[in-house]
Amino acid sequence: MPEPGDGLLAARAAEGDEGAFEVLVRRHGPSLLRLATRILNSRTDAEDAVQDAFVNAWRRIPEFRGDASFSTWMYRIVTNRCLNVLRARRPTQDLGSVPEPPAPEHASSPVRAAESRASVRALGDAMQGLTPEQRACWVLRELQGLPYDEIADIVGSTHQAVRGRVFRARRHLTEAMSSWR
Amino acid sequence: MALGDDAYEEDPALPCGRTLSEVWEKAEETPDDPHAAGCPHCQEALTRLGVLDDYVREARDSTADEAAEAADAAATERLTARVMDLVRTELRPGRTLPLGEPADDVWITEAAAAKAFRAAAETLPAVYAGSCRVALTAPEGPMTVSMEVEAGLRWELPELAEQVRRRVRAAADEAVGVTVSAVDVRIVDLIDESGEEPA
Numbered sequence: 001m002p003e004p005g006d007g008l009l010a011a012r013a014a015e016g017d018e019g020a021f022e023v024l025v026r027r028h029g030p031s032l033l034r035l036a037t038r039i040l041n042s043r044t045d046a047e048d049a050v051q052d053a054f055v056n057a058w059r060r061i062p063e064f065r066g067d068a069s070f071s072t073w074m075y076r077i078v079t080n081r082c083l084n085v086l087r088a089r090r091p092t093q094d095l096g097s098v099p100e101p102p103a104p105e106h107a108s109s110p111v112r113a114a115e116s117r118a119s120v121r122a123l124g125d126a127m128q129g130l131t132p133e134q135r136a137c138w139v140l141r142e143l144q145g146l147p148y149d150e151i152a153d154i155v156g157s158t159h160q161a162v163r164g165r166v167f168r169a170r171r172h173l174t175e176a177m178s179s180w181r
Numbered sequence: 182m183a184l185g186d187d188a189y190e191e192d193p194a195l196p197c198g199r200t201l202s203e204v205w206e207k208a209e210e211t212p213d214d215p216h217a218a219g220c221p222h223c224q225e226a227l228t229r230l231g232v233l234d235d236y237v238r239e240a241r242d243s244t245a246d247e248a249a250e251a252a253d254a255a256a257t258e259r260l261t262a263r264v265m266d267l268v269r270t271e272l273r274p275g276r277t278l279p280l281g282e283p284a285d286d287v288w289i290t291e292a293a294a295a296k297a298f299r300a301a302a303e304t305l306p307a308v309y310a311g312s313c314r315v316a317l318t319a320p321e322g323p324m325t326v327s328m329e330v331e332a333g334l335r336w337e338l339p340e341l342a343e344q345v346r347r348r349v350r351a352a353a354d355e356a357v358g359v360t361v362s363a364v365d366v367r368i369v370d371l372i373d374e375s376g377e378e379p380a
Contacts, residue, residue: 002372002373002374004309004311004331005331005370005372007311007369007370008309008310008311008312008329008331008369008370009311011311011312011329012299012310012311012312012313014312015275015291015292015295015312015313015314016273016275016290016292016295017292017295017296017299018265018268018269021265021268022261022265025260025261025264025265026257026261029256029257029260029261030253030254030256030257033253033256033257033260034244034253037244038240043256047256047259047260050260051260051263051264051267054260054264054268055264055267055268055271058264058268058271059271119236119239120236120239120240120243122236123236123237123239123240124240142237143237143240143241163202163206167191167192167201167202167205167206168191170205170230170233171191171201173233174229174230174232174233177232177233177236178229178232
């Protein structure tokens with residue numbers, strides 16, 4: 001027997017069923033953590049952002065009407081939370097000297113850490129040059145593989161604006177990465 | 182593609198006349214475009230994008246191996262514990278319903294009654310209970326219960342509705358101690374039990 005659907009669990013959560021909400025957190029936690037880690041380039045910040053997003057979602061779930069899927073709804077809350085974190089980070093950057101990006105914390109296995117995926121880190125560094133909006137759109141498109149329309153829905157923008165941001169992000173990153181090589 | 186007026190500078194035209202954004206997007210949408218295949222300018226632009234794509238693939242793959250999955254599982258456990266600790270401290274006062282005789286002054290929250298009714302419905306095989314509202318028809322009762330359920334395809338619908346009603350009434354009498362005058366069952370989804378998850 002498969003598990004109950006998201007819509008049913010969300011309806012229960014909206015009526016105060018914490019157990020149903022816990023199933024949703026477990027089900028969607030991994031992909032939302034990956035999304036936030038990619039946007040924020042930090043696992044610690046990502047865990048905080050996704051935690052805040054879920055607590056916020058619990059408070060707002062009575063308003064969730066199921067016209068979007070629960071997953072899209074959570075993507076929207078997490079992406080907005082990440083955008084706020086990125087925007088709050090920016091004023092500390094002075095235009096002349098871009099500070100060291102927070103070191104991406106790689107998975108705990110020592111073997112993996114030793115492999116030190118230099119190119120993945122280089123990509124993370126190059127992403128520091130994107131605006132928060134470009135970064136979120138690019139991650140949703142290239143790393144999460146979502147269609148433009150869904151991204152527009154998540155970031156509250158238009159299909160056309162999302163395409164423009166993804167293009168500018170690609171342009172910046174192709175330049176940054178070809179000089180890295 | 183038009184990026185908007187402000188984008189003119191950012192989307193340079195290649196010597197072949199196509200803009201960079203056009204070249205990249207066409208490659209996604211029509212991979213066997215004859216112009217791009219034979220155009221050196223387009224090819225160069227695509228090679229540059231290809232370099233980025235390699236890094237992107239590596240970044241995606243780096244989160245897909247076993248060690249990364251184990252780390253994700255640990256992070257999800259931490260996340261779930263932290264979120265649920267916070268959720269449980271948040272009071273969400275719901276409606277209360279009277280229990281027993283009016284003079285008894287004993288109450289139960291709608292959420293607690295709903296929990297008992299859902300649990301009763303879910304004693305049936307391949308049945309999941311969703312929304313469950315309990316409403317008083319008069320200030321002191323009786324009550325009506327409206328419940329949504331998802332069920333496996335093994336069920337005949339009238340039989341399912343009847344069984345859910347019976348379980349809910351039994352729970353109302355025995356477990357909760359309220360008088361229920363009607364149980365309204367809505368079957369919102371039928372689940373293919375061969376393994377497909379409901380949407």
